[in-house]
Amino acid sequence: MTSETDPVFEAALAVLGDHCQPHSLAAWEAGDMPQALWRDLDETGLLSLLLPEDAGGIGAGADTFAGILRLAGRLAAPGPLAETCVGRWLTHAAGLPVPAGAMSLSLDGNEAPGGADTETLGVLTDGGLVLLPAAGSTQRRNLAGEVRLSPAASNLRPTALPAEQAARARALVSLGRAAMMLGALDRVLVLSLAHANTRVQFGRPIGKFQAVQQNMAVLAGGVAAAAAVVAAAARDVDAGGPGLLLAAARARLGEISVEAAGIAHQVHGAIGTTREYELHFHTRRLSAWRAEQGTPRAARRLLARRFAGAPAGALWETLLATG
Amino acid sequence: MSAAPTFDFLPPLLPANAGSLRAEVRDLVARERAAGRVAVKDRIGMAYNAGFSRACGEAGLIGMTWPKRYGGREATAMERYVVTEELLAADAPVRGHWVADRQSGPVILRYGTEAQRERFLPPITRGECFFCIGLSEPDSGSDLAAVRTRAVREGAGWRLNGTKLWTTNAQNSQFMIAICRTTPQDMKDRYHGLSQFIIDLSLPGVSIRPVINMAGGHEFNEVHFEDVPLAGDALLGTLDEGWKQVSAELAYERSGPERWLSTWQVLAELNATLGPALGDEAEDRIGALLAETLTLREMSLSIAGMLERGMTPNLEAAIVKDLGTRFERRTVEVTRDLAELATERGLAVPVRLGSLLASAILMMPAFTIRGGTTEILRGTIARGLGLR
Numbered sequence: 021m022t023s024e025t026d027p028v029f030e031a032a033l034a035v036l037g038d039h040c041q042p043h044s045l046a047a048w049e050a051g052d053m054p055q056a057l058w059r060d061l062d063e064t065g066l067l068s069l070l071l072p073e074d075a076g077g078i079g080a081g082a083d084t085f086a087g088i089l090r091l092a093g094r095l096a097a098p099g100p101l102a103e104t105c106v107g108r109w110l111t112h113a114a115g116l117p118v119p120a121g122a123m124s125l126s127l128d129g130n131e132a133p134g135g136a137d138t139e140t141l142g143v144l145t146d147g148g149l150v151l152l153p154a155a156g157s158t159q160r161r162n163l164a165g166e167v168r169l170s171p172a173a174s175n176l177r178p179t180a181l182p183a184e185q186a187a188r189a190r191a192l193v194s195l196g197r198a199a200m201m202l203g204a205l206d207r208v209l210v211l212s213l214a215h216a217n218t219r220v221q222f223g224r225p226i227g228k229f230q231a232v233q234q235n236m237a238v239l240a241g242g243v244a245a246a247a248a249v250v251a252a253a254a255r256d257v258d259a260g261g262p263g264l265l266l267a268a269a270r271a272r273l274g275e276i277s278v279e280a281a282g283i284a285h286q287v288h289g290a291i292g293t294t295r296e297y298e299l300h301f302h303t304r305r306l307s308a309w310r311a312e313q314g315t316p317r318a319a320r321r322l323l324a325r326r327f328a329g330a331p332a333g334a335l336w337e338t339l340l341a342t343g
Numbered sequence: 344m345s346a347a348p349t350f351d352f353l354p355p356l357l358p359a360n361a362g363s364l365r366a367e368v369r370d371l372v373a374r375e376r377a378a379g380r381v382a383v384k385d386r387i388g389m390a391y392n393a394g395f396s397r398a399c400g401e402a403g404l405i406g407m408t409w410p411k412r413y414g415g416r417e418a419t420a421m422e423r424y425v426v427t428e429e430l431l432a433a434d435a436p437v438r439g440h441w442v443a444d445r446q447s448g449p450v451i452l453r454y455g456t457e458a459q460r461e462r463f464l465p466p467i468t469r470g471e472c473f474f475c476i477g478l479s480e481p482d483s484g485s486d487l488a489a490v491r492t493r494a495v496r497e498g499a500g501w502r503l504n505g506t507k508l509w510t511t512n513a514q515n516s517q518f519m520i521a522i523c524r525t526t527p528q529d530m531k532d533r534y535h536g537l538s539q540f541i542i543d544l545s546l547p548g549v550s551i552r553p554v555i556n557m558a559g560g561h562e563f564n565e566v567h568f569e570d571v572p573l574a575g576d577a578l579l580g581t582l583d584e585g586w587k588q589v590s591a592e593l594a595y596e597r598s599g600p601e602r603w604l605s606t607w608q609v610l611a612e613l614n615a616t617l618g619p620a621l622g623d624e625a626e627d628r629i630g631a632l633l634a635e636t637l638t639l640r641e642m643s644l645s646i647a648g649m650l651e652r653g654m655t656p657n658l659e660a661a662i663v664k665d666l667g668t669r670f671e672r673r674t675v676e677v678t679r680d681l682a683e684l685a686t687e688r689g690l691a692v693p694v695r696l697g698s699l700l701a702s703a704i705l706m707m708p709a710f711t712i713r714g715g716t717t718e719i720l721r722g723t724i725a726r727g728l729g730l731r
């Protein structure tokens with residue numbers, strides 16, 4: 021995935037890092053949308069990350085996209101960032117006018133991220149893409165207090181899309197969520213490590229106790245696994261593969277996020293369960309995000325069906341053909 | 344907000360010739376099976392087959408990354424990775440040469456004298472010379488600084504006394520690389536005073552006693568040394584500085600895909616048994632195992648890439664082993680449940696699935712012990728996090 025040395029990543033870090041501070045998280049949740057963040061994201065061209073250069077975008081691939089969404093997840097950046105990037109790319113590719121401002125993208129009419137004054141809600145179905153005014157959708161807040169939109173019923177005719185375009189849009193939206201989960205896991209690890217090093221009990225930092233160390237090792241191992249599989253998924257999406265590594269990523273993140281959040285809270289003790297401490301912003305997001313824009317269960321089903329009934333001697337060879 | 348100290352596994356770069364290497368391995372295994380020289384096993388675990396090891400040597404699949412002058416083919420670490428993965432997935436009987444190829448040879452190449460390289464490496468690459476690992480002892484398991492086997496100077500050589508335990512495949516090996524005390528332990532630096540020796544197991548004073556494991560198999564042994572006369576050139580590397588060499592050896596030992604492929608045959612057989620119409624429960628549980636397989640494989644590939652870049656991915660290897668062994672356990676658990684489900688559905692459950700599963704249940708406790716226990720590995724990871 022994209023690293024600190026990529027100029028696009030640096031630009032994203034400048035904008036997101038500037039606006040997203042731990043102390044803003046509560047205000048955002050209370051409904052104070054950071055318009056300045058979204059304005060800057062738009063002005064620096066980051067919302068057009070995936071648009072081709074000749075259409076005024078950056079023309080980034082899935083790998084860069086995942087790196088930036090990971091950063092956004094780490095900082096708990098509000099609003100439908102992945103969906104806006106993908107939505108702009110998709111509308112352009114479909115020959116539609118690219119909507120201004122924040123837009124969201126619902127897969128098959130399922131709930132989609134809102135916030136950041138989302139104006140347009142795209143609904144992607146087997147029939148194609150329909151663009152609706154976001155104002156007409158039902159709003160709800162997820163476990164992390166983030167606005168989620170359910171599209172209103174519509175009898176507009178969808179714009180038909182070539183199969184690869186629709187598949188790529190679906191994959192990118194799901195990958196975006198996976199990358200954000202990875203970012204949230206990064207942050208959960210940092211917070212837990214800092215706490216283990218500074219919280220003193222029995223005369224020493226709790227991180228000196230072997231039981232705590234062993235849990236921290238499991239947490240770090242989970243984050244490493246998540247990073248490896250999300251990076252592989254991004255490569256897979258770029259290669260236009262069958263999406264099996266992406267499915268592996270969504271399936272693994274479902275499990276890893278639960279284990280990681282459990283350990284992080286255990287390491288923190290009571291303070292981690294309070295509103296005033298930062299941890300819950302990320303663990304609540306992990307709980308919500310695992311089943312947004314795809315679910316672990318659907319991912320496991322997709323994987324299993326792909327290999328079902330393969331003769332024992334052929335399973336390995338079939339598996340290697342995944343990406 | 345600062346970045347996380349994740350052990351970011353660098354993206355793997357598969358070699359361009361991966362496909363032809365895989366084909367080479369598959370052809371070899373298929374040919375040996377067809378000729379009746381390699382059996383299809385109904386239990387998990389690596390089998391010993393001297394003929395197959397020689398066939399691997401002839402095919403240039405041992406010591407692949409070593410210099411040509413020692414019989415290698417100067418392949419990359421990634422190319423070697425592709426071959427090891429393929430051999431393990433095919434359940435090939437590689438026990439004989441596995442340790443020599445994976446760790447003894449590389450340690451000799453790195454720390455040995457020119458004479459030692461010339462003596463040991465070519466026969467290893469021919470699949471004729473097998474090594475075993477002499478680390479553990481009755482009173483020294485996780486704590487290797489506590490080894491008691493002692494080598495005492497005698498003339499130009501050494502006299503060796505002590506006992507190594509859990510020595511896998513000693514019964515078929517000509518040599519052992521052992522860690523021994525050469526200077527009494529100083530509690531201020533417990534790891535100083537250890538040295539590595541290449542021990543010829545045919546020397547007088549060496550006795551090898553089988554230790555039968557709970558699955559009823561003879562895999563490991565007790566190797567006893569009583570006044571074994573070692574020549575001066577048995578010393579490997581630097582006197583009293585063997586600990587550093589052992590750390591390098593452990594990195595080779597822990598970094599391969601064998602740590603999550605032990606139960607691959609079980610999973611593959613289960614998947615085939617359940618057939619194309621899995622149903623909800625089986626889909627959910629098999630899907631989870633496949634997701635883990637794909638993830639672990641990405642991590643292993645990445646480790647091979649790190650080795651190729653000359654890095655020492657100890658931490659990454661510890662992570663993969665911890666995740667991999669937990670995954671193997673889960674495979675066994677899922678297989679037990681889903682084999683029952685298959686029976687309930689009236690599907691034909693092959694006898695082989697039952698026996699693979701039974702052997703896996705009996706071998707499973709060893710997964711999280713051999714090659715470093717889970718607790719010790721997690722300690723290594725915690726150190727990497729800066730907690731210790």
Ligand SMILES: Cc1cc2nc3c(=O)[nH]c(=O)nc-3n(C[C@H](O)[C@H](O)[C@H](O)COP(=O)(O)OP(=O)(O)OC[C@H]3O[C@@H](n4cnc5c(N)ncnc54)[C@H](O)[C@@H]3O)c2cc1C
Binds near residue numbers: 483484563712718719
């Ligand atoms: C199948 C198999 C094959 C093997 N093959 C070989 C071989 O070829 N050559 C060889 O040299 N060895 C071999 N071994 C030995 C293996 O390396 C050791 O078993 C292993 O290092 C653990 O040592 P131990 O069994 O003495 O357990 P111990 O070290 O006594 O550990 C017992 C328990 O205590 C825990 N423990 C110990 N120290 C700590 C600590 N500091 N903190 C927390 N927990 C701790 C351990 O994690 C474990 O749970 C093999 C083992 C097996 C099972």
